[in-house]
Amino acid sequence: xxxxxxxxxxxxxxxxxxxxxxxxxxxxxxxxxxxxxxxxxxxxxxxxxxxxxxxxxxxxxxxxxxxxxxxxxxxxxxxxxxxxxxxxxxxxxxxxxxxxxxxxxxxxxxxxxxxxxxxxxxxxxxxxxxxxxxx
Numbered sequence: 190x191x192x193x194x195x196x197x198x199x200x201x202x203x204x205x206x207x208x209x210x211x212x213x214x215x216x217x218x219x220x221x222x223x224x225x226x227x228x229x230x231x232x233x234x235x236x237x238x239x240x241x242x243x244x245x246x247x248x249x250x251x252x253x254x255x256x257x258x259x260x261x262x263x264x265x266x267x268x269x270x271x272x273x274x275x276x277x278x279x280x281x282x283x284x285x286x287x288x289x290x291x292x293x294x295x296x297x298x299x300x301x302x303x304x305x306x307x308x309x310x311x312x313x314x315x316x317x318x319x320x321x322x323x324x
Contacts, residue, residue: 195264205252215319
């Protein structure tokens with residue numbers, strides 16, 4: 190079971206990094222797809238952000254699955270702590286984005302947090318593929 194969980198974790202954390210990079214791309218597409226001017230709809234009503242919003246839930250699901258795989262694998266405490274932090278920061282993206290629609294300085298934390306998520310996930314992916322996760 191631990192060998193399977195370690196392998197699942199390795200693939201999930203790798204997929205997570207790719208999904209976070211896709212999220213940055215979708216955010217850029219949403220930003221450049223929005224309407225400008227006085228008659229532009231509110232941010233939450235702009236359809237150009239829909240792929241970024243929907244895919245965010247996929248990223249959150251993968252973060253939770255990676256945390257579950259890490260719990261089943263249970264190697265060193267650093268893996269569990271970092272993966273839990275990753276899942277927590279991914280969950281925090283939701284309130285940061287929704288609050289950011291009304292408070293731009295809180296909204297500015299959304300991409301900053303996304304960068305931190307990418308940094309931690311990249312580090313975990315590097316470690317997961319560099320090290321032997323069988324035990």
